[in-house]
Amino acid sequence: MSTASSGADARPRAPRTSPTERAAQIAAAAEALALEEGLHALTLRAVAARAGVASSLVAHYAPSMEQLVADAFTSIVASELAEVRAHASVVRHPTARLQALLATLLxxxxDDVTGVWVDAWSIARRSSPLAAAVREQMTAWHAAIVEVLTQAAPASMPARELDRVAAHVLAMVDGLNAHGLVGYGPTGPGLALIARVVERELSLPEGALTR
Structure with a gap:
């Protein structure tokens, strides 16, 4: 046996990527691409190029491109919700906690996550997996807002009213953030635009959410 052959045989091989690691790599590539360029940019070739793998490998690990888009959306917005909830949870006073939540959202x-939401609302009209994911995440956000509102509202406020206020808050936050993507509307912190509405709904003193 030649020396050259022995050296080649003895050369250590690079560790093989496990299926779990490969799936995570592809998912991370899809999420990064979605945040940078939008959900519309998630094509088989684009995700493969970002992950540094062949398109066939993405197709192998993703049940469908529709599902890959839905999964990327879910991961991005669920991570944002967890981050926002953690930020608000450290504020001890209920009214200050609500203020912190609204201020953080506005x-x-x-903007990168807002762009993902806007893309999702559009694409989901023709994608059942994404539509289901959008509904699930909107429900999760609604529940999180209800939780914070409940802590700040009068104890006598009925649950159905808290649900209604949460729906209004969610709509206003989504609308203001979407408008902000194209530079529409007043400049400055969006909190001031909705604070008085929420204060009235919860019977809070004027300025309670903007002090």
Whole structure:
């Protein structure tokens, strides 16, 4: 046996990527691409190029491109919800906690995630997996807002009223953030635009959410 052959045989092989690691790699590539370029950019070739793998490998690990888009959306917005809830949870006073939640949602620092939401609402009209994911995540956000509203509202406020206020808050936050993507509407913190509405709904003193 030649020395060259022995050296080649002795060369250590690169560790093989496990199926779990490969799936995570493809998912991470899809999420990064969605945040940078939008959900519309998630094509088989684009995700493969971002992950540094062949298109056939993406097709192998993704049940369908529709499901890959839905999964990327879910991961992105669920992570945002967890982050926002953690941020608000450290505020001890209920009214201040509500203020922190609204201020965080309207500070304009999450335009990339807002863009993903806007894309999802559009694409989901023709994608059942994405439509289901959007409904699930909107329900999760609604529940999170109800939880914070309940802590700040009078104890006598009925649950159905809290649900209604939460729906209004969610609609206003989504609308203001979507408008902000194209520079429409007043400049400055969006909190001031909805604070008085929420204060009235919860019978809070004027300025309670903007002090």
């Amino acid at each position: 500070d304009g620092s999450r």
